Amino acid sequence: MGTYMDVHHGFEGITGEQLRAAHQADLDNEKKEGVHFERAWADPESGTVYCLSTGPSKEAVQRVHEVAGHKADEIHEVRIEV
């Protein structure tokens, strides 16, 4: 299992409700991939969204995002954390 930080661009103006709905769509689709989306943060000004997840691989994380309708632009395995 790894920990992943992924980044989405193009979400200028995203609202709290939209972020919660997008995160819920991830939660609804994560189980079969063995992924869990823990937290998400959005900067509506720059349109950037960060998601923190755990799972078996980058590809599994991306598959959940794709099924949920919002493919990530970057996914980094963050092997180290404090």
Add this chain to the structure above:
Amino acid sequence: MGTYMDVHHGFEGITGEQLRAAHQADLDNEKKEGVHFERAWADPESGTVYCLSTGPSKEAVQRVHEVAGHKADEIHEVRIEV
């Protein structure tokens, strides 16, 4: 008070010990700026480091990172989180 996600590039090969030392340098310098660095994550392969903090402004977050010797490449105020 805002919440911030900042990004550093160029940390290819960073170790757990180096990340902990860098985070400690932030903690040692954050008080006078009213900033608190909560967590940090690193991807040694791509050399990317993400830091999550709270504070009065982006500029205050950057000043702490500068004094600690590692200016951030990007700082986003993440006004929304789940």
